[in-house]
Amino acid sequence: MTQIWNAELWGIIGGIAGTLGLLALVQAWWHRREDNLRSDISSAPYRAKLIQRYDCDKADRDYISLRLLLDWADRFYGPSLSYQALNRCLSLAFVYPLVAAFFAWLVFNSGSPGGLELFRDIPVWHERLWRGAVLFATIVVTGLMITNVPKIHRGIAGLFNKNKDAPPQSHGFLAKAWLWGGETL
Structure with missing residues (x-):
């Protein structure tokens, strides 16, 4: 009688399924973005606006890039010295060590940063990969449920x-x- 539960085989299958699911999400996002870009480029006023916006010398390009980055930072953090900016900074300070520990376990099998055991020692990389994919998918689904x-x-x-x-x-x-x-x- 054959054994149905083979951890190594299911680890490989889970890793492949997680990777294919992630690639499908990226492809769907890219297809939607490509459709929006095609419709924007097909309109003459939008093309003229792009030419006017990006027709410049090297120094102007640097200033435009810096301005775009700072505008994004203003939108992301909100007004300076506000509760929204403090909230974003504290959220990033909370999430960053968790993501770094998760990434270190996933790639290097270092499951105990600073001596605190967070993840079990799993020497086979594809088992860590499928477990990481399941954990990441759970975090994404939970985040989507909380926001909606x-x-x-x-x-x-x-x-x-x-x-x-x-x-x-x-x-x-x-x-x-x-x-x-x-x-x-």
Whole structure:
């Protein structure tokens, strides 16, 4: 009888599946970006604006690049000495060591930075790869769920509110409990 659970084989399959999923996401994003770029380039005013914006000498290009970078930083951090800027800095300070420890474990199998064991010692690289892919996917899905809580709540409430107008013959105990549960959400 053959063994169905072969950790090495499933590690390779998980790593390949995670990599293919990541490549599919990147390809879908790039395809959408390419469509937007094609529609922008096909319009003559947009092309004229690009030519006017980037037609300059080397010093002007440096200033434009610096200005674009600083504009992005202003949008990302918000006004200087504000709560939004402090929030972003503290978030980055919290996330950076976790990401660095995760990357060190994933690439170099160093699962205990500073003597604190965070990850189990797994000598086979492809097992670390699929476990890392699962952890990364879990973090991404959790982040998307947290940022979209109002939409998720409206969707679930919509499911319950659709069944609020029940037919008149269903006035039993379960129908009333279902209506009460839908109203409380």
